[in-house]
Amino acid sequence: MTVPEAAVALNGIIKRFGDVTAVDRVDLNIADGEFFALLGPSGCGKTTTLRMIAGLEFPTEGSLRIFGDEVGTLPPDKRPVNTVFQSYALFPHMTVIQNVAFGLRMQKVAKAEANERALEAIRLVKMDGKEARRPHQLSGGQQQRVALARALVNSPKVLLLDEPLGALDLKLRQEMQRELKTLQREVGITFVFVTHDQEEALTMSDRIGVMNDGELLQVGTPEEIYERPANRFVADFIGQTNLLDGTVESDGTVCLRNGARVPVNTQSLAAGTPVAVSLRPERAQLHQPGQQPADLPHVTGRLEQHTYLGNALVLTVALDWMTLDVRVENLSGYSAPALGTEVVVSWDRDAAVVVRA
């Protein structure tokens, strides 16, 4: 059995700008037809990685293949990929249809055919009727659609999107997230999507690659990334979590800062390894002292703050050395303990994840 060829394969990719290493030894395979998100804080190297796939930057070291072909040093016009830029980069002196037909015209497609295919792409992104407009006559959302059509009309093997929704307001962004996802299924093209918004990455992608400081820290499905973060950074960056620092003990427990030993799944880490126990607020339970279920890991503290979210409450519990957030669904009849009272936070043994510090 042959392994299906990766749409994009990065092998030991390094990119240096002078003394700065922007991307540090990244290995990554993106499968054909996948909706892949590169996620990380600004300056983590995700955009540089995307630009290397586009051919707008060249790797300092390593191999970059698109459907098996080495493209590392090919200029952007020789690669079967197209990009949706962060600022959309529509050509201001051209109409919508001229913008969309541009790529085809550059590939020497006859004008009539190019216009026909451009119209089709414009229809696909629901911009028909606005072919003769100039970019400055369009709203941000509409420009975004034109930018999408301009890239998709070339039937690229891979579509690259650089924070394409960053400039849109929340409502429009959510709408475009859904549409992008639908569109991707329709056209069946591999999408590589750069974002710093973890929620966007979780809701849209088939798989996510989390980057920080130029390194690719973890690659996995949204569920894997959320449920089994590879390290402290990923646990902290994806969603909300409480990180209780400690060290692994020889009996398979973790000794926390206050000396308490909590039984958790240490994933066969060696004794003495510094770790953090990642406990999601929605996986923790709050109890009156003495009422916590026996033999569950727990810590004791004092209720410090209520944060009302409407459908839920976040209760902040002060431990001796840190604070913990516990999320409680706002079910009918629920009343939170008074501030300042002593409370116990417990969790199921499998609810907390031990990550390397």
Place this chain on the structure above:
Amino acid sequence: MSGSTVKPKGPVAAALTVNAFLVYAFFFLPIVILAVFSFSDDRLVGRWGGFTTSWYGEFWNDTELTSSLWVSLRVAAVSTVISVVLGTMAALGLERFRWKSQRFFDSVLYLPIIIPDVTMAVMMLLFFTWGIDLTNEAFGTNFAKGFATITLSHIAFSISFVSVVVRARLAGMSLELEEAARDLYASRWKAFRHVTFPQIVPGIAGGALLALTLSLDDVVITQFVAGPGGTTLPVRVFSLIRKGVTPVINAVSVVMLVASLLLVALSVAVQRLRGGSITG
């Protein structure tokens, strides 16, 4: 009162109105007087002696004047085209690429703007005298100062102005536009041709207009580098003053004024046309 437009009242308003009239009078009265007296039938420049167009006729029949007008136009056309091409290339090189000792070239490029005209003129004179002598001696040629030296000097000072104007336009243009063009299968040249160039055309047009005006206007440098083979109209007019002024000068000046106004009007019209009707 920030941002609001408040109409001044009372004596302030009156003073401002008077001021505005004075300023415009200062600008335009000389032009009006010049134009009026170019039609005056009197040999003295500033005396009205009835209407005539004979001075324009005299200008037209004066072969020295018309030939220098012809030189002016040719010098302006050639130096503008060449300095626009070179100035735009310099702007692109400095704005779009990073290379060693760029800062040095960057600042040196703008020297002609700072150097006083007289200094530039003497420099050019020395350079050409020396250069022509040397080539004539070495290759037995028979070069002399004239059209070529005037044009070369005009190119030399125009490049800086063109590149300043074009660079300002380039700096305001997002680099992502060129990257988008490259991403959409345009070669470097095609990206320039179809995306960068249309974006900087207003800058190039502005630079061209500047180069043209500077060339048509220049007296000091041209006077130094012109040869026996003929000189430009402004220099000719300047030398006429010494012989004694006749109203022909008025006519010549009006013709030059109208020509520059037509030029500006033409460039505005071209801009409008480009903005309004790009198709296909």
